[in-house]
Amino acid sequence: LAKTTQPISMDSYEGQEVNITCSHNNIATNDYITWYQQFPSQGPRFIIQGYKTKVTNEVASLFIPADRKSSTLSLPRVSLSDTAVYYCLVGGVENTDKLIFGTGTRLQVFP
Amino acid sequence: SAVISQKPSRDICQRGTSLTIQCQVDSQVTMMFWYRQQPGQSLTLIATANQGSEATYESGFVIDKFPISRPNLTFSTLTVSNMSPEDSSIYLCSVGDIGFYGYTFGSGTRLTVV
Numbered sequence: 001l002a003k004t005t006q007p008i009s010m011d012s013y014e015g016q017e018v019n020i021t022c023s024h025n026n027i028a029t030n031d032y033i034t035w036y037q038q039f040p041s042q043g044p045r046f047i048i049q050g051y052k053t054k055v056t057n058e059v060a061s062l063f064i065p066a067d068r069k070s071s072t073l074s075l076p077r078v079s080l081s082d083t084a085v086y087y088c089l090v091g092g093v094e095n096t097d098k099l100i101f102g103t104g105t106r107l108q109v110f111p
Numbered sequence: 112s113a114v115i116s117q118k119p120s121r122d123i124c125q126r127g128t129s130l131t132i133q134c135q136v137d138s139q140v141t142m143m144f145w146y147r148q149q150p151g152q153s154l155t156l157i158a159t160a161n162q163g164s165e166a167t168y169e170s171g172f173v174i175d176k177f178p179i180s181r182p183n184l185t186f187s188t189l190t191v192s193n194m195s196p197e198d199s200s201i202y203l204c205s206v207g208d209i210g211f212y213g214y215t216f217g218s219g220t221r222l223t224v225v
Binding site for chain 2: 044049097099103
């Protein structure tokens with residue numbers, strides 16, 4: 001299972017774009033990259049998943065370079081409600097493998 | 112995606128007692144996972160529960176302390192046995208399966224041992 005490394009914390013202000021980068025140097029060929037969001041007193045929630053290049057949904061974008069050794073979660077125009085911990089994980093898309101969580105990035109959005 | 116009902120949402124227990132946490136899923140799933148999250152920390156995987164076989168425990172977790180049942184494809188329980196204050200944490204279940212778009216997590220059980 002590929003280990004991931006993320007910044008421990010980030011600060012931003014409302015309306016700004018936030019980019020959180022994750023390193024996964026040992027990613028395997030069949031691994032996907034998935035990001036989860038966790039609010040206090042809740043379980044993690046799936047945000048976005050990708051394999052290569054760029055993926056966009058209504059919540060975020062995920063940028064993955066050609067070597068796939070890193071990925072960047074982009075949150076456009078954050079609001080106070082985006083204050084949460086964001087986890088980057090790598091694993092198979094079949095979702096039957098165990099997930100190993102890294103430290104996550106604690107994002108604090110200020111007014 | 113699957114919907115998980117996890118119970119209880121919180122409990123305060125006396126040391127030396129046991130608590131059983133239930134996780135009910137609205138669809139049949141192959142794999143269920145149990146995590147522990149200590150205050151301010153990331154999630155740590157306790158064990159993987161596959162229906163019809165014994166759970167597989169991660170390093171540092173043993174069956175005598177955290178017995179797990181998986182009687183069918185929609186239900187699992189985790190018991191925290193002989194509790195001490197160090198067991199005070201949030202315990203979460205999670206499911207994943209082929210065709211799911213990401214793993215789904217329960218809302219967690221906040222356990223306080225006094």
